[in-house]
Amino acid sequence: MSLPSISRMRFIRPIRPIRPIRPIRPIRPIRPILPMRALALGAAMTAALALAAAPDPNQILQHADQARGGGLPGLTWELRIQNSGARSNDDDPPMRLRIQAADDASLAETLEPLRSKGSRMLQVDRNMWLTKPGLKKPVPISPRQRLSGQAAIGDIAATNYAREYRATLLREEPVNGEPCYVLQLAANTRQATYDRLLYWVSTSRGTAVQAEFQALSGKKLKSAQFEYGNRIESQGRSIPFISRMVISDALTDARSILEYGRIVVKAVPATTFDVSNLE
Amino acid sequence: MRFRLPLLLLLAGAAAGASEPEPVPPFRVSGNAELWAYGAVTDRTTASPLNPANRVAQLPDPQWTGEARINLRVSRDGQELVLRPRALVQDNPGNGPGTRQAYLSQAFVRLRPADSLTLTAGRDLLTWGPASFRSPSNPLYFDAGRTEPMRDVPGVDLVRLGWTRGPLTLTVDRVLDAQRLEPAAPPPPMSLARLDLRGRDRLLGLVLATPVGGAPFYGAFAQATLGQAWLAYAEFGSGRRPAALTVSPGAQSAQSTQGIQGAPFTVQTPSPRRETTLLGASYTLVNGQTAGLEWLRDGHGWTARQEAQYFTRAGQIADAYRAAPDAPMAGQQLAGLGQGLGQAPALLGQDYLSLLWQSNLQESGHYWRLVWTGNLQDRGSQVLAYGELSLATRFTVFAALSRNLGGARTEAGCLFGTSLTLGVKCFVF
Numbered sequence: 001m002s003l004p005s006i007s008r009m010r011f012i013r014p015i016r017p018i019r020p021i022r023p024i025r026p027i028r029p030i031r032p033i034l035p036m037r038a039l040a041l042g043a044a045m046t047a048a049l050a051l052a053a054a055p056d057p058n059q060i061l062q063h064a065d066q067a068r069g070g071g072l073p074g075l076t077w078e079l080r081i082q083n084s085g086a087r088s089n090d091d092d093p094p095m096r097l098r099i100q101a102a103d104d105a106s107l108a109e110t111l112e113p114l115r116s117k118g119s120r121m122l123q124v125d126r127n128m129w130l131t132k133p134g135l136k137k138p139v140p141i142s143p144r145q146r147l148s149g150q151a152a153i154g155d156i157a158a159t160n161y162a163r164e165y166r167a168t169l170l171r172e173e174p175v176n177g178e179p180c181y182v183l184q185l186a187a188n189t190r191q192a193t194y195d196r197l198l199y200w201v202s203t204s205r206g207t208a209v210q211a212e213f214q215a216l217s218g219k220k221l222k223s224a225q226f227e228y229g230n231r232i233e234s235q236g237r238s239i240p241f242i243s244r245m246v247i248s249d250a251l252t253d254a255r256s257i258l259e260y261g262r263i264v265v266k267a268v269p270a271t272t273f274d275v276s277n278l279e
Numbered sequence: 280m281r282f283r284l285p286l287l288l289l290l291a292g293a294a295a296g297a298s299e300p301e302p303v304p305p306f307r308v309s310g311n312a313e314l315w316a317y318g319a320v321t322d323r324t325t326a327s328p329l330n331p332a333n334r335v336a337q338l339p340d341p342q343w344t345g346e347a348r349i350n351l352r353v354s355r356d357g358q359e360l361v362l363r364p365r366a367l368v369q370d371n372p373g374n375g376p377g378t379r380q381a382y383l384s385q386a387f388v389r390l391r392p393a394d395s396l397t398l399t400a401g402r403d404l405l406t407w408g409p410a411s412f413r414s415p416s417n418p419l420y421f422d423a424g425r426t427e428p429m430r431d432v433p434g435v436d437l438v439r440l441g442w443t444r445g446p447l448t449l450t451v452d453r454v455l456d457a458q459r460l461e462p463a464a465p466p467p468p469m470s471l472a473r474l475d476l477r478g479r480d481r482l483l484g485l486v487l488a489t490p491v492g493g494a495p496f497y498g499a500f501a502q503a504t505l506g507q508a509w510l511a512y513a514e515f516g517s518g519r520r521p522a523a524l525t526v527s528p529g530a531q532s533a534q535s536t537q538g539i540q541g542a543p544f545t546v547q548t549p550s551p552r553r554e555t556t557l558l559g560a561s562y563t564l565v566n567g568q569t570a571g572l573e574w575l576r577d578g579h580g581w582t583a584r585q586e587a588q589y590f591t592r593a594g595q596i597a598d599a600y601r602a603a604p605d606a607p608m609a610g611q612q613l614a615g616l617g618q619g620l621g622q623a624p625a626l627l628g629q630d631y632l633s634l635l636w637q638s639n640l641q642e643s644g645h646y647w648r649l650v651w652t653g654n655l656q657d658r659g660s661q662v663l664a665y666g667e668l669s670l671a672t673r674f675t676v677f678a679a680l681s682r683n684l685g686g687a688r689t690e691a692g693c694l695f696g697t698s699l700t701l702g703v704k705c706f707v708f
Contacts (some may be wrong), residue, residue: 073509092644093672109309114706116673117311118350126480126504130640133311133350136423136432137414138405144508144563145641216449269357269394275482276475277397277441277448279361279386279404 009092047217057167057183060201067207067228068242069158074102074268078111078261079156083149085253099156105273106157122278123157131278149256150222150247152193156258161185172203175210180204187233194221207240218258220250232265310351310708317429317677317702319341321695327573328594330694331601335616338695339371344702347620348384348431357391361403365431382459385434397441402434405452407473408500408514411651412573412633413626415516415555416498417467419457420487421625426633426650427558428665429700433459435467448475455697466521480504486516494519494552508564514557520579523550524622526588543592543615546622553578567639573632580629585655589627590688593619627690630655644669652691659685659692675704 062071065182069075081095110119118133121141129138132279142150161167163187173182180200187195196214201207211224229243245258271277312706321340323333330336348364352359363385369378387401408414411425436456442449452471471488486498496518503511527545555578561571581589593616600612632655637648646667653660662684667677679700683691 040345095643111309113643114311114673114708115669115704117706118309124477127477127482127502128504132640133313133348134428136425136430137408137420139402139411139640140359140409140502140504140512141569142504142508142510142561142563143641144565145567145569145639161306269391271395271397271441274397274441274443274448276407276448276473277389 046172054169055181057169057181060169060181060183060206061162061165061167061185061199063206064199064201064208065159065162067240069101070160070162070263071103072158072232072234074266075101075158075263076100076266077263079108080259080261081151082257082259083255083256085249085255097156100268100272101158102119102268102270102273103158103160105268107174107268107272107278108156120191120278122273122275124273124275127275129275129278138275150249150254151256151258155193155224155245155247161197164189165197167199170198173200175200175202178209180209185261196203207242222247222249224248230260230263232263238248286630293690305323306355308351308353310349312347312349312707314705315346315348315429315702315706316344316705317700319698319700322697323695324687324692327693328590328597328688329616329620331597331602331616333374334600334613335620336694337374339369339374340486341372341383342374343370343372344368344429346431359389359418360387361389361401362386363481381583382433384431384459385594395443397439397443399437399439399441404432404434404435405437405440405471406432407486409502409510409512410500410514410557410559410573411571412559412631413555413557413575413577415557415577416484416486416500418471418496418498418512418516419454419485420459421516421555426652426663428648428677429702435460446477448477449473450475488518493549510561510563512559515554517552517554519549519552520625521549522622523547523579524589524619524624525585526592543596544619544622546618550579555579556692557658561635567641568633569637569640571633571635573635575626575631575633577624577626577629577631579624580626581624581656582629586627586657586690587688589619589623590693594688626654628654654685654690657685657691659683659689661691673706675706677702 019175065071074141077099079097079099081097083092093113095110095116098109098111100107105124108121110116114130120131120136122129126140126143128143130141130145131138138278164187166188168184170182170184172179174180180202183199185199186195194213195216196218198212198214199208200210202209205228207228208226212228213221213223224245224247226242227244228240230241231238232241241263242260244260247258249255286315296527319342321338323338323340324330330338345368347490348363349364351362354360363383365380365382365384367378367380371377383402385402385404387399387403389397389399391397402464404424406414406420408416413421414423415421417423419435420432424430435454437452437454439450439452450473454467454469454471457467468490469490471486475483476483481503482501484500485497488498489495496516498514498516501512505511514707523546525545525547526540555576557573557575559571559573561569563569587673596612600609603609631652633650633652635648638646640646648663648665650663651660660683662682663679665677665679667675681698685692687693
């Protein structure tokens with residue numbers, strides 16, 4: 001595993017400064033009478049240096065979450081979803097949603113297509129309900145219920161991977177020439193949308209570049225690429241925000257393109273996420 | 280009573296205006312409008328013990344319906360106005376005059392005086408709970424209409440205060456009018472309190488309503504999300520209903536060739552307190568289709584013996600009517616059957632099983648649903664198949680086929696055998 005440079009670590013400073021890597025000082029000559037102790041000491045020092053320098057994968061994750069809505073007081077945005085490939089009709093109009101999201105909850109209202117207009121989907125933790133103009137009361141649905149095409153309900157809500165997954169830094173590798181940390185995420189809660197993920201986070205921008213969603217067995221289910229053409233104000237800073245997410249099925253050519261716009265950072269009252277108000 | 284809904288809306292609107300503090304964002308208007316046109320044919324049960332010559336239930340066959348369903352929402356920070364007007368035109372060729380109706384299915388104002396408080400006034404649906412087949416935890420909407428795809432379920436006129444704090448939500452309602460609900464619902468006014476306790480993957484609701492038939496109604500519901508695909512849930516209710524119908528003792532043997540001597544049925548108002556329980560589970564497949572199973576035990580229903588007595592008694596009256604439809608007793612016989620039909624329990628039996636299989640609710644191009652519901656006592660059952668298919672951006676065709684199995688002396692088959700509805704929906708905006 002290669003160690004990250006100091007310059008690459010700048011993006012996570014707002015969360016917690018990370019100690020820069022100290023240059024490795026030459027080890028004093030080993031006295032011949034204690035060879036084993038010296039070897040052990042050297043190994044321990046090397047390990048300590050490596051530990052001190054290695055970025056905290058959870059901090060990387062927290063930072064990447066912000067650009068996908070995690071850790072913010074509340075968000076409202078519009079989402080456009082276009083499906084293509086297997087199991088979708090090319091004539092299908094795109095789906096347009098208005099999302100209100102807070103820490104652990106989201107409310108998605110369908111604006112288009114016309115035949116689904118007025119549908120509302122509420123998610124609070126892992127409790128989910130759906131209602132439509134024709135339905136008499138909200139229907140509870142399970143997390144497996146897909147939103148549209150390849151997009152799961154968990155894909156449209158604010159992303160809180162740092163809370164839902166245990167991260168391990170595997171390695172660094174470039175994606176389209178951009179150096180990235182490769183994190184392995186394992187669900188540490190049943191609330192997680194996916195069991196396991198591989199998550200590529202740009203070392204310079206601190207935003208997720210791509211993801212590979214896996215089953216518990218490690219089998220690849222689908223993958224996603226992210227773009228960050230939006231910017232939002234958070235705690236007095238302008239930070240990048242997701243503008244496009246492309247989710248591709250691992251086995252077929254089915255693909256969903258999610259485009260994010262009209263983003264407003266503003267606290268959403270808890271009553272918005274009350275199922276009693278989901279008429 | 281008629282002035283209550285406008286008055287509620289006016290008061291709430293005035294409160295909204297009065298509470299306007301600073302310049303706020305403009306109102307956001309959203310909504311949709313649908314026009315429905317459909318026709319239905321019904322294969323009436325010729326040997327019906329409750330509906331001889333269709334003189335009691337007067338089931339239309341065929342029936343042509345046109346509907347306009349408009350849903351409007353005007354919202355701004357913490358304020359919301361919801362209007363759901365409906366217009367209905369129905370023609371029943373050869374079966375009496377049609378229907379012309381225009382009404383507000385829902386119309387309410389919702390304010391948020393504080394982040395944790397909501398105040399609702401107007402006509403709103405007071406439904407809750409996870410069950411599809413019936414909702415035992417709800418004293419007003421025991422049948423929330425989930426099994427009837429075309430039915431519009433109207434709201435009740437109410438004032439509601441809701442308080443949310445973390446996982447707790449408390450709502451207190453005062454129901455002032457429920458004139459658009461079915462007669463089986465207890466008459467308002469009534470007060471209702473509901474406490475919801477939400478966990479990360481479960482929800483528990485406790486309901487108290489009083490007075491319902493002069494006695495409190497207790498209800499509860501719970502749902503749990505198990506893994507990614509399973510939902511398990513339950514609903515419970517304990518209370519009285521407006522009426523309990525029984526076969527009059529002694530009337531069983533008091534039959535003559537002219538008809539029935541004495542009142543065929545006895546009505547007790549309100550009914551004794553009974554408990555109703557529903558247990559259910561659903562599983563979502565990888566493709567988003569859902570399969571569900573619900574079992575209902577309704578203490579307000581009859582035992583197999585009581586149900587058999589009911590049909591025997593009704594059958595005797597119906598046979599007598601058929602034998603002499605112009606006899607002087609005919610009017611009394613039809614009135615007796617009307618009472619038997621109209622005041623029978625919401626569900627005749629006590630044990631029911633309902634199986635549901637439906638397509639992904641999120642698919643906008645098509646939707647289908649298959650439902651089998653069985654009365655485990657009389658062995659009668661109903662199969663409902665419903666489907667919608669989008670033909671163009673603004674047009675969807677739909678079909679509903681209902682097939683009742685079990686014969687004329689079962690709950691499912693006592694009125695009709697098969698019903699087919701075909702129609703089209705137009706999405707205006």
